[in-house]
Amino acid sequence: MANATAIILAAGEGTRMKSNHAKVSHKILGKPMIRWVADAAIAGGCDRVVIVVGSHADEVRAIAEAAYAGATATVECVEQAERLGTGHAVKVALEATGISDGPVVVLNGDLPLVTGQTVAAFAESVSGGNAAATAFTIVPPDPFGYGRIVLAADGTIERNIEQKDCTPEQAATLTECNAGCYAFDGALLAAHIGEVGCDNAQGEYYLPDMLEILKSHGHAVRAFHCDDWREGLGVNSRAQLAQLTAIARDRINEQLMAAGVTFIDPAQAWIGPDCTIGRDTIVWPQTHLIGTCHVGQNCQLGPNTRLTNTSAGNDCVIDETVAIDAVLENGVDCGPRAYLRPGTHMLDNSKAGTHVEIKKSTIGRGSKVPHLSYIGDTTMGEGVNIGAGSITCNYDGVHKHKSVIGDNVFVGSDTMMVAPAEIGDGALVAAGSVITEPVPADALALGRARQTVIEDWAPVHFEKLRAQK
Missing domain, CATH: 2.160.10.10 (Hexapeptide repeat proteins)
Known part of the structure; x- marks a missing residue:
């Protein structure tokens, strides 16, 4: 996708990992998670990748600099000195880089299973004026914990209901889940990101609020449905890291077997x-x-x-x-x-x-x-x-x-x-x-020491040893 930008959110603490390292630095099949996401963005045609760093910023920046020096795409890190929410992180990225046009996909740094093909389609979903924004949605086997998407008759997003706000009936019947990633028309994102407020219990600026803001300005906001729900899975714990590693292993091995490798x-x-x-x-x-x-x-x-x-x-x-x-x-x-x-x-x-x-x-x-x-x-x-x-x-x-x-x-x-x-x-x-x-x-x-042989020496030697007992 020409002129597309990926903003990867990688500033969080990742406290549930119980680690002295950045969450996104943890490896899946030997490769840091942040690189899985950045590589998918590049494979999806994003010619600019902006990684928003915060907690353990130096560690994440070092991973990016080592991996992408000389890369065809521009990969850069922007620091979110104060972690004031996802909306604030995107605002920091826009202000630091001057991005103001083209499709902008916002991905989480702990989303290692997303593919380049999916990122390309995600960016395409906001091109050509079809939508000002799209939310990445999946239908997982167990939707608990995810925000639920309610679609209007014309396919636009009517509501995003968080798990804690779902009624029992909504929790049972609404299966389209918000994976927490968004694609935006870059010009509209830059124009309205400043309208995201922090009037909530945490006092943070939440990126999902951009959906309602864009709707209030008369712009269409749609769902981008990903058929493979696993691509929307994130990592918040060591158990989830192991689970996603197993999924990544199986996916790679299946591809290799299809190409003629025996396991x-x-x-x-x-x-x-x-x-x-x-x-x-x-x-x-x-x-x-x-x-x-x-x-x-x-x-x-x-x-x-x-x-x-x-x-x-x-x-x-x-x-x-x-x-x-x-x-x-x-x-x-x-x-x-x-x-x-x-x-x-x-x-x-x-x-x-x-x-x-x-x-x-x-x-x-x-x-x-x-x-x-x-x-x-x-x-x-x-x-x-x-x-x-x-x-x-x-x-x-x-x-x-x-x-x-x-x-x-x-x-x-x-x-x-x-x-x-x-x-x-x-x-x-x-x-x-x-x-x-x-x-x-x-x-x-020939570099050996000269061998010396003393005949009949051994019996006398051992007899002396036995006499000493």
Whole structure:
């Protein structure tokens, strides 16, 4: 929707969350709620997004600045220093930004299930002069707690009755509920927002009063009905946060299954909204994809795997693996119980096996770190085999040092490569070695202590021990 603006209300305390953080900073599938709403607004065509902050303003502002620096839409924060109600919040946003035309949608910052398609239709509902304002309405299975909308014969809103003001008959028969979000003709909103008063028990300025104000000026006010009632659900408690997380999980997993992904148990896989998975990939229970993750086709994910901001190509097996800010190319095999730390880059057909930790290292094509090893700050060529229990000793207590391992190197078990280590192509390092000097190509490196054997020593030794009892 061209020239549309979203105002997101995110200034509230969120006291029922019992938290030291802003309510809208709490995450659903690894993503802060405020970003779900802002992303929906941008996807819905809003070229300007204004987030009204108040409680924990610095925290919310930091989330927005980190996520939307360089975004195509303008995303900005405006502080409501005095929290005097939703009408006051919108007035603060208009005054600070100068918005005075085009559709303006006002969304709550704890509305993570609203979609871009719905936001676009919501903005469209006040374009072309069809209505001065629309109220976002839903029909939930249990309407208790919601304001009820009474429609006139021509489809305009006749009344908005709060739950506490409903008669028993109204509570039982009125099912169209006000979800608390509104779309306005921007010019009319700017012209009349100053008429919202605070003559109520709380002394606050309530945005819903704009509906009656616009009607009093002869403008049409209508309902915008959302067929999926879940899009109008907000979060006010930890229990509701868990409930909406489950809904978001199911919605994403259903979309992925429709696109050709297999889930062994969809209720036990948590895939973030900014993640993609290719067809014929199998997702096992207790798999988590957080942040921005991209997984290719015909992969095995899990069980017990957590990927954060990680990409994997096709035909990968990622079993019981934690990977953060890592890149896995095609045919990579990880786990079980592998830990890929930031900066890990595994090339085609490489392997990180059982109890292997890799950090800020490139593992070459076909190279293997099969088990019980640590590789840090290392560039490894192709066709390398690292024996069990081997370590690149990259830290001297103050600085990190880099190691380079060439192509087709064989490193025996229990080898310590003290950085900066250099091992040339085709070299062989004997098991149990401590490597402190460069190893030339095709050489044998042997860094063991000399073995001493004293024959017939053991029986005498144990006899002495037994005599001491």
